[in-house]
Amino acid sequence: MLRQRWRELTTAAAFALLAVVFLVGARDLAFEARGIPGPGLFPVLVAVATLAFSAALAGTALVSKNGAESEPVAWRRPAFGCAALLGCSLLMSLVGFVAAMVLLVGLLLLGMERRRDRVSIISVVAVPVAFYVLFAVLLDVRLPDGPFG
Known part of the structure; x- marks a missing residue:
C-alpha cells in the first residue's frame, strides 16, 4: 500500500x-x-x-x-514515453523541430510500441513533416531551427 x-x-x-x-x-x-x-x-x-x-x-x-x-x-511504458518527450523537447533547440520530431516518433513507434511495419516506418518521417507543414507553413508559427531545420 x-x-x-x-x-x-x-x-x-x-x-x-x-x-x-x-x-x-x-x-x-x-x-x-x-x-x-x-x-x-x-x-x-x-x-x-x-x-x-x-x-x-x-x-x-x-x-x-x-x-x-x-x-x-505498468510504469515502464509511460516512463519511456515521458523520457522520450522530455529528451526530444530538450534536443529541439539543438537539432531543430523536424529532426527532434523524427526522433520522438521513431522512439515511440519503433522503440516503445515495437512496430516494424511499413506504415510505422513511413510515419516516422511523414508525421513530423506534416506537423511542420501545418505549423510552419499554414499557421506561420516559428519552430525551432537547427542544423537540420
Missing part, C-alpha cells in the same frame, strides 16, 4: 517536472501574436493541464485509504 502511494507521488512529481520544463520552454514564446493565439499558447495550456492532473494524482494518492491494487502497475 505504501509502495503504491510512493509510485503515484513519484509519477505526479515527474509529470509536474515535465510541466515546468514546458513552462520554461514557452517563456520566450508569444502567448498572443497579431490578435491571434501565438506559439506560446499551446505549451502553456498543456503545462497548466499537466500540473492540474499531477496535483489531482498526488491528492488522490495522499487521501486514498487503500492504495493496494490487485494488478501490478
Whole structure:
C-alpha cells in the first residue's frame, strides 16, 4: 500500500517536472501574436493541464485509504514515453523541430510500441513533416531551427 502511494507521488512529481520544463520552454514564446493565439499558447495550456492532473494524482494518492491494487502497475511504458518527450523537447533547440520530431516518433513507434511495419516506418518521417507543414507553413508559427531545420 505504501509502495503504491510512493509510485503515484513519484509519477505526479515527474509529470509536474515535465510541466515546468514546458513552462520554461514557452517563456520566450508569444502567448498572443497579431490578435491571434501565438506559439506560446499551446505549451502553456498543456503545462497548466499537466500540473492540474499531477496535483489531482498526488491528492488522490495522499487521501486514498487503500492504495493496494490487485494488478501490478505498468510504469515502464509511460516512463519511456515521458523520457522520450522530455529528451526530444530538450534536443529541439539543438537539432531543430523536424529532426527532434523524427526522433520522438521513431522512439515511440519503433522503440516503445515495437512496430516494424511499413506504415510505422513511413510515419516516422511523414508525421513530423506534416506537423511542420501545418505549423510552419499554414499557421506561420516559428519552430525551432537547427542544423537540420
